[in-house]
Amino acid sequence: MMNQTTHEEKINRLEFLKKLGLSGASLMAVYCGVTMSSCKNESVTPATNTGTTVTYDLNTYPALKTIGGYYVDTARNIVIAHTSDDRYVTVTLICTHEGQKQIRYSGTKFSCTAHGATFDNTGKALTVASAALTTYPTTLTGTVLSVIV
Ligand code: FES
Incomplete structure (x- = not known):
């Protein structure tokens, strides 16, 4: 056979x-x-902020120019999303469900590709996970995003 x-x-x-x-x-x-x-239905303690400012020029990260676009910085374990006209949100890459580094942005919310946890644009847990994603202050000046990680 x-x-x-x-x-x-x-x-x-x-x-x-x-x-x-x-x-x-x-x-x-x-x-x-x-x-x-x-x-395991266990929540992972959210990552903490260190206070370091990191910058991203939108000309270098073109996906961030489009509303709904996002960039995953695996070196810093963060996900930066362009959520609306002039608003950017940065959250941890590390899911609060079981700690997988699989957070992505769908255009309307953050989600984890490991077991399907979803989070709103403020990082608040919607499904599967119970703890919110850590968020990082993000501001745009001209074409440069500043993120305090
Ligand atoms: S680690 Fe389980 S949903 Fe993210």
């Missing part, structure tokens, strides 16, 4: 459950029930 890998076998369990139409708490309930060991 030939060793064939079907499309279904390539989809991980979480993606499979999402395709079933499950989301939010119901998705996590089923996902955690299936995997058992990967969901």
Whole structure:
């Protein structure tokens, strides 16, 4: 018999459950029930601010010029998002659910690609995680963003 890998076998369990139409708490309930060991329902203590100012010229980071665009600075563990006309929000890259460095921005909210936690534009936890993401003061002067990390 030939060793064939079907499309279904390539989809991980979480993606499979999402395709079933499950989301939010119901998705996590089923996902955690299936995997058992990967969901601890523990919150990670948010990162603290150090007070160091870091700058980003929008001409060097073009994704930040567009509303809904974002940049992940893995060296500093932060995600900078352009959330509205003149507003930028910077949050930690480290999810408060289980500490995975997988926070991204969807154009309307932050989310974690590990288990689907979502956070609003202020970092407040909406689903899966219970603690807010640490935010960092972010200001735009001309084309230069200053972030106090
Ligand atoms: S680490 Fe679990 S949702 Fe982010």
